[in-house]
Structure formats: C-alpha cells, structure tokens
Amino acid sequence: MSPRQILRSLFDAALAAAQPERVVPLHLPDGGALPRGRVIVIGAGKASAAMARAVEDHWPGDPARLSGLVITRYGHGVPCRHIEIVEAAHPVPDERGYAAARRMLEHTVAELGPDDLVLCLISGGGSALLAVPAAGITLADKQAIGRALLASGATIGEINCVRKHLSAIKGGRLALACQPARVLTLLISDVPGDDPSIIASGPTVGDPTTCAEALTVLDKYAIPLPAHVRAHLESARGESPKPGHPAFARCETRLIATPQQALEAAARRARELGLSAHILSDAMEGESRHVARVHAALARQVADRGQPFVAPCVLLSGGETTVTVSGKGQGGRNVEFLVALAQALDGHPRVHALAADTDGVDGSLDIAGACIDPTTPARTLALGRRLADVLADNDGHGLFQALGDSVVTGPTQTNVNDFRAILIDAPDAAL
Structure with a gap:
C-alpha cells in the first residue's frame, strides 16, 4: 500500500x-x-x-x-x-x-x-x-452572533456556552x-x-455555565451585540x-x-499493517496552525532522532482545533492544520499526513480534509503559490483542491471530531 x-x-x-x-x-x-x-x-x-x-x-x-x-x-x-x-x-x-x-x-x-x-x-x-431562540432574541440575532463566533477562533466550549444562554x-x-x-x-x-x-x-x-460566562466569551472575542441581547444576558433572563x-x-x-474509540480503531488498523501506532491525544485544542507546528516538531524528532518513538510509525490525534479567519479563503481547521504542517516539515522525505473531519465536512465545505506528502511544498510552488501565503489567506481548501489532494467522503453519518494521522517512514524503507 x-x-x-x-x-x-x-x-x-x-x-x-x-x-x-x-x-x-x-x-x-x-x-x-x-x-x-x-x-x-x-x-x-x-x-x-x-x-x-x-x-x-x-x-x-x-x-x-x-x-x-x-x-x-x-x-x-x-x-x-x-x-x-x-x-x-x-x-x-x-x-x-x-x-x-x-x-x-x-x-x-x-x-x-x-x-x-x-x-x-x-x-x-x-x-x-x-x-x-430565547424570548426576545431573534433567529437573525443568533445567526449573526454565530457567524462572528465561528470566525473568531473561539473554542467549541466557548461557542456553545453562548448558544445555550440565547x-x-x-x-x-x-x-x-x-x-x-x-x-x-x-x-x-x-x-x-x-x-x-x-x-x-x-x-x-x-448546564454548569452561566450568563455571565457567556458575556465574558463574547467580550473576549469582541463580538458585537445588539443592546437587547446584552440586556438579556446581563439580566440573567437566559440562565439555564x-x-x-x-x-x-x-x-x-x-x-x-467517542473520538478516543475512533483513534483506537485506527491504531488497531495500523498494527494490522505492521506499523506501531501512538495516540497523542483525543482532545487537542488551539489554533490549527499552532497545533500543526507542534505535530511537525514531534514528527521530525521521530524521523531524525528516533525519539520518543521509532519509525516506521503513525502518530494519531483528535480533538477540535480552531481557525481565526482573517483571509479570503474558506477556512477549515483540518486543511489549515495541513498547510501549516507542510510548511513546518518543508518537504521532509519521510513524513506523510492526513487530516479530516469525521463528519465529512471541514469548515463549511463538503470536503472532509486533505493529505500532504513530501512533494506538497514543491507542487504548491509549481502552482505559483507559497504555503505561507495560503496560510495567511486561510485558503487550505483552495490549495488542496488545486493539487488534487482533498479527501472527499460525502456525509459519513457519524461525527467524532477531527482525525489526524502522521505516517513516518523508516530510514531507507519504502512503504
């Protein structure tokens, strides 16, 4: 294979x-x-x-x-x-x-x-x-606040805290x-x-969270609020x-x-294929690009130093990262992760990766995620683009569609969050 x-x-x-x-x-x-x-x-x-x-x-x-x-x-x-x-x-x-x-x-x-x-x-x-919506809150209010939160980089826990109190x-x-x-x-x-x-x-x-905590989230990310929505939260009328x-x-x-069960199933499959498998975490959070750089550093340590794991092996992780959308691209936390990972790996010859959302939808597009390999940086340059520019524009989906590296599943009928797998080949071995 x-x-x-x-x-x-x-x-x-x-x-x-x-x-x-x-x-x-x-x-x-x-x-x-x-x-x-x-x-x-x-x-x-x-x-x-x-x-x-x-x-x-x-x-x-x-x-x-x-x-x-x-x-x-x-x-x-x-x-x-x-x-x-x-x-x-x-x-x-x-x-x-x-x-x-x-x-x-x-x-x-x-x-x-x-x-x-x-x-x-x-x-x-x-x-x-x-x-x-709660009494006095309109669907349009919820739509506007939801869009702003989704683009802000807020965690799912923070977003849902607000949702519950509206x-x-x-x-x-x-x-x-x-x-x-x-x-x-x-x-x-x-x-x-x-x-x-x-x-x-x-x-x-x-619900252990409060209206006051919802307001803290909204203020933290500078989400604009109509006066009646702020009054709803400040009065605690939205308490759960x-x-x-x-x-x-x-x-x-x-x-x-759960995500852990899905990662364990992937690890079993890896062992069937003769690879050691290491689950890093089922609950990773943070900006996708930052999480990717940590994964890249660990993959390099394995590939170049044989620490803390010996190649060939697979590194598995789950969780839900975030993307603060500031560019003109579609976002998508898994493709953003992969762009940053490819940039940090810089064409390392023994590292391949897949990142995808298990529901088949990464961000707002019906594309689960994508794959990268050692040729990704060079093929990106051949398109007249640089990985740094793709990342700045939050345009991972645009890049991987152009490269033909998108992972498209259609509706998977399940949803256990993000799935990331990094395959590290052994020195001088061909898989």
Whole structure:
C-alpha cells in the first residue's frame, strides 16, 4: 500500500468504529424493559438521522410504536419509516431548522406522561440545528452572533456556552419540556473531553455555565451585540437549568461513540499493517496552525532522532482545533492544520499526513480534509503559490483542491471530531 492508501485506511477504520449502525443497538432497551407508554424519538446532529434509522432497524419491540422528529444537516438525512427526518442548515441555522426545532419543543414532546420514554439522539452539529431562540432574541440575532463566533477562533466550549444562554431549547431546556417522561439520551461525542453539556449544547443535561460566562466569551472575542441581547444576558433572563435540577431526575445519558474509540480503531488498523501506532491525544485544542507546528516538531524528532518513538510509525490525534479567519479563503481547521504542517516539515522525505473531519465536512465545505506528502511544498510552488501565503489567506481548501489532494467522503453519518494521522517512514524503507 502507498502511504496515502495507508492513511486513508486508518481514517476509514476510525469512521467505521463510530457508525450508528454499530454503536446504537448496544444501548437500546431489551425486550423485557420496554416502556408501558409511548416511545418518542427526537434528536439533532449530523449523525442523528442515521442514529434514528439504527433505532428503527434494531428496536426490540414493534417499531410501529416509534414516532418522533430528528433534525440533521442538509445532505445527511437517511430514510426512516416511522421517525420524521428534517434537514436544515449547519453551522449557521436557518428558518427550516428553527421551524422544526420549535415543533419538536412545542408539539413532539408535549403532553408526555410518566410511562412514556423519550429517546434523544444527539451528535455534533446539533447546536445549529436546535435553533429556537430565547424570548426576545431573534433567529437573525443568533445567526449573526454565530457567524462572528465561528470566525473568531473561539473554542467549541466557548461557542456553545453562548448558544445555550440565547436558546429556548439547548442547555437542558429540552429535558424540561419532556417532563414527566423518562429521557434516555444517546450521544456521539464530537467535543474534546466528551462533556455531555457541550455536545450539541447539552439539550437534555444540566448546564454548569452561566450568563455571565457567556458575556465574558463574547467580550473576549469582541463580538458585537445588539443592546437587547446584552440586556438579556446581563439580566440573567437566559440562565439555564443547572445540574441537580429536579427535571433531570429521570434523565439518563450515555456516550455511545467517542473520538478516543475512533483513534483506537485506527491504531488497531495500523498494527494490522505492521506499523506501531501512538495516540497523542483525543482532545487537542488551539489554533490549527499552532497545533500543526507542534505535530511537525514531534514528527521530525521521530524521523531524525528516533525519539520518543521509532519509525516506521503513525502518530494519531483528535480533538477540535480552531481557525481565526482573517483571509479570503474558506477556512477549515483540518486543511489549515495541513498547510501549516507542510510548511513546518518543508518537504521532509519521510513524513506523510492526513487530516479530516469525521463528519465529512471541514469548515463549511463538503470536503472532509486533505493529505500532504513530501512533494506538497514543491507542487504548491509549481502552482505559483507559497504555503505561507495560503496560510495567511486561510485558503487550505483552495490549495488542496488545486493539487488534487482533498479527501472527499460525502456525509459519513457519524461525527467524532477531527482525525489526524502522521505516517513516518523508516530510514531507507519504502512503504
């Protein structure tokens, strides 16, 4: 196998480990534990439609008893027989997502009883898809603030802190609406640390953050706020239900797929191919270009010094880096990482890499990521461009499309955050 084929094989193994068809059935109730009342299936996220399909395919009782509403990103829907699937916009919400989320809150989970079960299917992307603004806040307000935060370099935890305090459905409020039914939430994690209160802004779990913290985030990144939005936060009208609130007494949350599990699957695949594999972290954060330079320094140390690992080997990492968009490019944290990595490696002859988002969407484009190899700097120059200029313009997608090095998967039906693999060849060895 070529280095690029090896890297793609590792990425495919990571995706396979987090497929809803594989992980959802393990967490469904058995036939003897089915509820006496109704079973309402709700959810949001890029993997949520595939999760709903897995529920229908593996429900231990009569699937005709299932009903509900799940919201996913455009292009990520899959057909279901009993559960309604609505596609809407991500990462900035649109009217379609707003209407569906409002219907979920006001009708789908309305008038439930204590014998009913709400099965809530949540994955990354759910924050933008559950777009019901708090009273006095408009969808246009949320769209403008969201766009600014996404371009600011804020972490996902910071962004979701703000989202929760401008929402009528996130930050545990969906659980309040489901009372007195029992709520079982199945989570596919796309956030560093796998914190359920951050994944899709925690619609069914208590929120430990505050309005004051949301204001701190907005001020930190100089996000312009309409006066009524600032007043909403300063008055604490947007405060969310906290852990320990009685509404969560009948709520259970299970992590069913995580970035760590995906990285472990990739490591197993690497060992099958005769390579040692080293997971650096499943929770890396920071500016993509800075994270890339650290990875490049470590790859060089392995290749040139045999420390701390011996080549041939693969370095694996996950997490969610950020991009502060200041240029005219499309951004995309994985391609930004790769441009900076290629620049720092400067054509090192024994290092190849792949970085991609496991949902198939890096930034706002339907491109998962890309690959680099020792020829990337020279081929970039042959296009009349310099890696430094590409990085300054946040135009990784433009470069890798021109080079033919983009990784395009289409909707993967899962979302366990970024995947990075750096392959370091042994001296004088050909893979």
